[in-house]
Amino acid sequence: MHISIDQYTYNLPTEKIAKYPLTERDQSKLLLFSDxxxxxxxxxxxxxxxxxxAMLLFNNTKVIRARLPFRKATGARIEIFCLEPASPTDVATAFEQTQEVTWNCMVGNLKKWKEGAxxxxVDTGKxxxxxxxxxVSKTNDGFVIRFRWxxxxxxxxxxxxxxxxTPIPPYLERESEEIDTERYQTVYSREQGSVAAPTAGLHFTPEVMNSLKNKGVLLTNLTLHVGAGTFRPVKSETIADHKMHTEHFRVPLETLKQLKNHTGPKVAVGTTTLRTLESLYWAGVLAHRGKAFHHIEQWTPYNNEGIISxxxxxxxxxxxxxxxxKSHFEGSTAIIIVPGYxxxxxxxxxxNFHQPGSTLLLLVAAIVGENWKKIYDHALKNDYRFLSYGDSSLLWKA
Known part of the structure; x- marks a missing residue:
């Protein structure tokens, strides 16, 4: 994979980054790319x-209030950012724990927290x-932290x-505010477990969804819990040296059957939905070959030939x-989708419009090819708002 990252970058002025959402979700601009x-x-x-x-596929994950601001007796603020549960590892089960749970976390202001609990x-209202x-122990990204009450x-x-x-993206360069509690969440979010929103979905309103339904479009959900790694910049010169993060997903059997039987075009709402769908494809290929199929490695698609539909x-x-x-397929994926895939x-x-030099921009280039430059150039010249709270695009495959 000798794709050079500097071929997938562009100049993003700070003023083009949307710091706050628009008043009305569905009044954002939409860039249409077709033919x-x-x-x-x-x-x-x-x-x-x-x-x-058409069939429109949504990621119904729900963003959790994952940033926990603790204070030491000295007054020093230590922020614990919960990434994913360590024990029990199942997200739903971890949330149901009633006296103790451990999570993989990142810790802010760590130097002030040498030892002790x-x-x-917590004001619960009661x-x-x-x-x-x-x-409890050190990890690659931080620590395993035990919480007790x-x-x-x-x-x-x-x-x-x-x-x-609410864990809003670091590039917004501000503290989360009351508005983020509601707006950094899709209107169809159901399954809690993400530390970042599937931001393409932030533009949808019940009215837009009803209009789609009334037209006959099939609206279908799956769940991929978005990890903090989605913001991890590519620091290597080529994509071959970038290590992708792992994210967990869950897809009902009923959705799999809809995917198999639907004959019209399928449209993914967001990169997380697309990564899940492509991971399902490779899980099916591996299952067909009698191999372990519950985890898709970063390079699985490039080391296997997908010869089936x-x-x-x-x-x-x-x-x-x-x-x-099982009534659901549960798996995890570190899949990377790059030009040529x-x-x-x-x-x-x-x-939405993604950061320069990011794996998400590479994914967009895999869909539209070299047209990504034309698309991003147009968005910059026509005052589109960029990144998580920014405007949107509907890209038809080149």
């Missing part, structure tokens, strides 16, 4: 731009609860909701999941 041409639309136009026989009194945090009537989910802050791969995955007696699952992608 090599570009049009300026508004996001509320989306139902007119999606064919009636940190404590925070009984104040004292939550203690202690370091003596009130079994409260789950960790409830305590995190009461004491945590998307629908055939999904068929094999359905068969394997039913054989396991053959995207098999979708015909179109709804996505």
């Amino acid at each position: 090599g041409s570009i049009d300026n639309k508004t996001f509320s136009d989306l139902p007119n731009l999606i064919p009636a026989d 940190l404590e925070m009194e 009984t104040p609860v004292v939550v203690k945090a202690e370091k 003596e009130n079994p009537e409260y789950t960790f989910s409830e305590l995190m909701e009461a004491m945590g802050k 998307f629908e055939d791969a999904i068929s094999h995955l359905i068969e394997a999941t039913e054989k396991e007696g 053959e995207v098999r699952s979708i015909k179109g992608l709804v996505t």
Whole structure:
């Protein structure tokens, strides 16, 4: 993979980065790219731009209030950023714990926290609860932290909701505010576990979704919990030396069957949805070959030939999941999608405008080829707002 990162960068002036969301979600600009041409639309136009026989796929993950601001007795602020549960490892089960849970975390102002437990009194609206945090062991990204509390009537989910802050992206260069609680969350978010929003979905309103449904478009959910690694910059000169982060996903058997049987075009809402769909393809290929298929490595697609169709791969995955007696397929992925990769699952992608030199920009280039330069150039010249709270695009595969 000798793709040079400096071929996928551009100049992004700071003033083009949207620091706050627009007042109305669906009034953001929408850049339409189709057959090599570009049009300026508004996001509320989306139902007119999606064919009636299409299937629109959403990532229904919910952002958790993962930044926990502890203070030492000396007054020093130590922020613990919960990335993913360590024990139990299942996200839903970890949130249901009632007295103790451990998470993989990053720690801010670590030099001020040498030893001992940190404590925070949490205002739950009823009984104040004292939550203690202690370091258990070191990890690559930070520490395994154990949280304990003596009130079994409260789950960790409830305590995190009461004491945590919304983990908005670092490039916004501001503290999270009240507006972020609602707006850094899609209107269709259901399954809590992400530390970053699937931002292409932030433009959708119930009205837009109803218009799509009324037109006959099939709206379908899957879940991939977005990790902090989504913001990890590519620091290597070539993509071959960049290590992708792992993210966990869960797809109902019913959704797999819809994917297999749907004959119209499929459109992914967001890069996380696309990464999940392509990971499902490779899981199906591996299941077909009798190999372990619950984790897709970064280079799995490049070290294997995908000689079967998307629908055939999904068929094999359905068969394997039913054989396991499961109602969902659960897996994890570190897949990287770069120019030259053959995207098999979708015909179109709804996505925001991404950082220069990022793996997400490489993914966009895999969909539209060299046209990405023309698209981003147009967006910069036409006052589109960039990154998480910015404007959107509907890109049809080149």
